[in-house]
Amino acid sequence: xxxxxxxxxxxxxxxxxxxxxxxxxxxxxxxxxxxxxxxxxxxxxxxxxxxxxxxxxxxxxxxxxxxxxxxxxxxxxxxxxxxxxxxxxxxxxxxxxxxxxxxxxxxxxxxxxxxxxxxxxxxxxxxxxxxxxxxxxxxxxxxxxxxxxxxxxxxxxxxxxxxxxxxxxxxxxxxxxxxxxxxxxxxxxxxxxxxxxxxxxxxxxxxxxxxxxxxxxxxxxxxxxxxxxxxxxxxxxxxxxxxxxxxxxxxxxxxxxxxxxxxxxxxxxxxxxxxxx
Amino acid sequence: xxxxxxxxxxxxxxxxxxxxxxxxxxxxxxxxxxxxxxxxxxxxxxxxxxxxxxxxxxxxxxxxxxxxxxxxxxxxxxxxxxxxxxxxxxxxxxxxxxxxxxxxxxxxxxxxxxxxxxxxxxxxxxxxxxxxxxxxxxxxxxxxxxxxxxxxxxxxxxxxxxxxxxxxxxxxxxxxxxxxxxxxxxxxxxxxxxxxxxxxxxxxxxxxxxxxxxxxxxxxxxxxxxxxxxxxxxxxxxxxxxxxxxxxxxxxxxxxxxxxxxxxxxxxxxxxxxxxx
Numbered sequence: 001x002x003x004x005x006x007x008x009x010x011x012x013x014x015x016x017x018x019x020x021x022x023x024x025x026x027x028x029x030x031x032x033x034x035x036x037x038x039x040x041x042x043x044x045x046x047x048x049x050x051x052x053x054x055x056x057x058x059x060x061x062x063x064x065x066x067x068x069x070x071x072x073x074x075x076x077x078x079x080x081x082x083x084x085x086x087x088x089x090x091x092x093x094x095x096x097x098x099x100x101x102x103x104x105x106x107x108x109x110x111x112x113x114x115x116x117x118x119x120x121x122x123x124x125x126x127x128x129x130x131x132x133x134x135x136x137x138x139x140x141x142x143x144x145x146x147x148x149x150x151x152x153x154x155x156x157x158x159x160x161x162x163x164x165x166x167x168x169x170x171x172x173x174x175x176x177x178x179x180x181x182x183x184x185x186x187x188x189x190x191x192x193x194x195x196x197x198x199x200x201x202x203x204x205x206x207x208x209x210x211x212x213x214x215x216x217x218x219x220x221x222x223x224x225x226x227x228x229x230x231x232x233x234x235x236x237x238x239x240x241x242x243x244x245x246x247x248x249x250x251x252x253x254x255x256x257x258x259x260x261x262x263x264x265x266x267x268x269x270x271x272x273x274x275x276x277x
Numbered sequence: 278x279x280x281x282x283x284x285x286x287x288x289x290x291x292x293x294x295x296x297x298x299x300x301x302x303x304x305x306x307x308x309x310x311x312x313x314x315x316x317x318x319x320x321x322x323x324x325x326x327x328x329x330x331x332x333x334x335x336x337x338x339x340x341x342x343x344x345x346x347x348x349x350x351x352x353x354x355x356x357x358x359x360x361x362x363x364x365x366x367x368x369x370x371x372x373x374x375x376x377x378x379x380x381x382x383x384x385x386x387x388x389x390x391x392x393x394x395x396x397x398x399x400x401x402x403x404x405x406x407x408x409x410x411x412x413x414x415x416x417x418x419x420x421x422x423x424x425x426x427x428x429x430x431x432x433x434x435x436x437x438x439x440x441x442x443x444x445x446x447x448x449x450x451x452x453x454x455x456x457x458x459x460x461x462x463x464x465x466x467x468x469x470x471x472x473x474x475x476x477x478x479x480x481x482x483x484x485x486x487x488x489x490x491x492x493x494x495x496x497x498x499x500x501x502x503x504x505x506x507x508x509x510x511x512x513x514x515x516x517x518x519x520x521x522x523x524x525x526x527x528x529x530x531x532x533x534x535x536x537x538x539x540x541x542x543x544x545x546x547x548x549x550x551x552x553x554x
Contacts, residue, residue, distance in 0.1 A: 118461055126460055130500075142432070142455060146465035149427055149456040155419070156426060178419060179426040182478075183403055184395055188423035189490040190474035194467025201459075201466075213466040217494045223407075 062270065064165045067206050071120065072112060081113045082161075087154020091229035091253045092175045099162045099171065108171075111161045111202055117145045125274035130212075147198045155179045159195060161202055168207045172199040172232040176224060186223040192230070192250065192260060193218050199232050200246050200264035207236045210244040210266030218262040229253045242268045339547065341442045344483050348397065349389060358390045359438075364431020368506035368530045369452045376439045376448065385448075388438045388479055394422045402551040407489075424475045432456045436472065438479055445484045449476040449509035451527075453501060463500040469507070469527065469537060470495050476509050477523050477541035484513045487521040487543030495539040506530045519545045 084093055102108040114120060150156025158175040174195050182188030197216055204210025224230045230250050237245045244266045250259040361370055379385040391397060427433025435452040451472050459465030474493055481487025501507045507527050514522045521543045527536040 117459065121461075130460075143458050143461070144456040146457045146459060146468045149433060179421045180423045181420050182394065182423060183407075183489070184398075184420070188471065188474070189478075189493065190467075190471025191423045193470040193474060193493060193495075194465065197465070197467035197470060212460070213497050215494070215496045216466065216470060217492070218470075219492045220490050223489075 062209060064168075064206055064208070067209065068109060068163075068165055071206060072109060074112075078114045078119050081115070081148060082110060082159075085153045085158075087158060087175075087177070089175060089227060089229070092158065092173055095173050095229060095231065095253065096160055099160075099173070103162070106164075107166055108162045108164050111163055111206075113148070113159075113161070115145065115148050116143045118143060121271060123274055124271040125276075126211075127269055127272050130269070145198075147194060150177070150179055152179075157191075157195065161199055163203065163206055165206065168203075168236040170199055170203040170232075170234040172234070174230045174232060175228070176226055176230070178226050181226060183223065185226055187226055187230075189218070189220055192220075192224060193262075195230075196232060196248055196250070196260075196262050197264065199234050199248065200266065203234050203236065203246060204244045204264070204266035208239050208244050209268050209270045211269040211271070212267045214243065214265040214267050216262065216264050218260055220260045221258045222260075224250075224259050230259055239268070244268060339486055341445075341483055341485070344486065345386060345440075345442055348483060349386060352389070352391070352396065355391045355396050358392070358425060359387060359436075362430045362435075364435060364452075364454070366452060366504060366506070369435065369450055372450050372506060372508065372530065373437055376437075376450070380439070383441075384443055385439045385441050388440055388483075390425070390436075390438070392422065392425050393420045395420060398548060400551055401548040402553075403488075404546055404549050407546070422475075424471060427454070427456055429456075434468075434472065438476055440480060440483055442483065445480075445513040447476055447480040447509075447511040449511070451507045451509060452505070453503055453507070455503050458503060460500065462503055464503055464507075466495070466497055469497075469501060470539075472507075473509060473525055473527070473537075473539050473541065476511050476525065477543065480511050480513065480523060481521045481541070481543035481545075485516050485521050486545050486547045488546040488548070489544045491520065491542040491544050493539065493541050495537055497537045498535045499537075501527075501536050507536055516545070521545060 084096060088096070099108060100110065103110055112120075147157045147159065154175075155177040156179045158177065159172055161170055161172045163170045172195065174192075176187035176191055180187050180191040182190070193216065196218060197213055200216070201210070201213065229252070231253060232248055232250045234246055234248045237247055239245070246264045246266070248260075248262045248264070250261070251257065252259065361373060365373070376385060377387065380387055389397075424434045424436065431452075432454040433456045435454065436449055438447055438449045440447045449472065451469075453464035453468055457464050457468040459468070470493065473495060474490055477493070478487070478490065506529070508530060509525055509527045511523055511525045514524055516522070523541045523543070525537075525539045525541070527539070528534065529536065
């Protein structure tokens with residue numbers, strides 16, 4: 001029964017929504033009896049600590065090269081969003097071209113970006129104990145990774161992430177559209193925080209199988225005008241104790257304005273092979 | 278010329294996008310010669326420090342009561358999104374009903390939520406020196422506040438914020454939809470960070486004219502399953518030195534799971550009367 005519940009698709013939850021609140025809560029709690037625990041210091045009473053003890057010898061055998069080769073595989077049946085479109089202003093276009101040149105000789109990689117994270121991890125799955133009811137691979141639900149939630153060109157997130165495997169650095173070119181507004185004419189602080197979290201996430205994964213955000217800290221300095229280019233520069237500062245520590249400085253195109261500084265800590269956890277049909 | 282540039286609408290920027298990158302950057306930089314500075318400690322060289330020196334006697338004359346009465350005015354020509362719809366699961370519905378009861382006798386207020394922050398501040402404007410080119414009030418652009426970017430019911434942010442003026446507390450009921458996904462079946466960490474930023478923002482404004490996010494710090498503890506209810510409990514911890522300090526604990530409906538803990542610091546700055554046509 002538990003196993004069936006674990007695989008109840010979101011669409012089925014919608015059909016069951018006529019249940020009483022207590023029933024609904026109970027169903028959800030049963031689905032996630034070991035709620036994904038992201039901190040070493042929090043354990044539900046009666047449930048064993050789920051984070052595997054890793055020695056440095058056993059930790060994370062996948063090299064950045066193998067992670068990159070798996071992540072950056074070309075998927076001709078999926079739309080890759082990191083291609084210029086009519087909504088890209090000159091700053092976004094020109095800096096994109098600069099980095100495309102760097103992918104030819106300077107060791108940078110342009111990361112693909114599909115509509116859903118599920119497309120990125122085909123053949124892999126979240127480790128048991130952390131997985132959340134997401135239905136089967138043939139779930140009819142329209143799942144989208146958050147920063148691809150707005151499909152209309154130029155209205156939401158226009159972004160590209162470039163990654164340097166050797167330097168363990170990323171650069172994200174981010175052009176916020178009018179659906180990301182906070183203060184009139186400016187990108188909502190939360191929209192930038194989400195862009196940082198996503199850039200940290202992809203960087204952490206490729207640099208060392210960082211999988212879940214433990215913490216995110218943002219210090220805002222200046223507004224990002226809607227339609228302008230913000231450049232997020234991410235560095236991996238250190239990897240220790242099963243955590244990946246990163247920093248980010250977000251600049252204007254001409255580097256005259258610092259928009260924000262931030263840091264992120266991610267938990268290292270390898271994805272598992274998915275042998276389900 | 279500066280004044281004209283300050284009022285160039287985003288749609289005009291789109292028409293001018295054929296300009297060279299240097300021209301575009303120059304235009305944007307001219308629009309915002311005094312980029313909104315949010316920190317006491319950062320000043321562009323050659324530009325005077327724009328934060329007004331406030332004595333405790335002159336600081337922020339608007340009481341919470343007057344701010345609430347202005348913010349919560351009924352606008353019959355605008356859609357208020359904080360009404361139940363078919364996508365609300367039982368937990369969201371039941372807790373919403375609980376808090377509606379509290380608005381009748383316990384001093385809680387349900388905050389309205391329109392498609393754009395511009396609708397919330399009609400008749401007011403961002404103080405000079407912080408304003409960003411947003412066009413005239415008759416700008417044809419489709420501006421949306423970020424957490425209302427997804428219009429389809431149940432696919433993105435379903436949320437309601439209740440505020441208690443005397444206790445200076447807020448409770449946000451947040452049900453994330455499948456367009457907010459991060460890890461399969463879970464809300465993206467960035468989507469929660471944005472919900473926190475927005476809840477802090479409305480709380481800070483009503484509690485003391487807090488206007489801009491200075492910092493946001495999030496510690497993630499457990500995943501929020503898509504479709505479940507997350508309850509954000511925000512408290513104003515202190516107001517000093519022109520800053521509003523707030524904390525937030527995000528729980529599951531049954532309070533058995535802490536999803537995240539966060540803190541936010543906002544800059545106090547009163548909106549100005551907008552006498553433009």
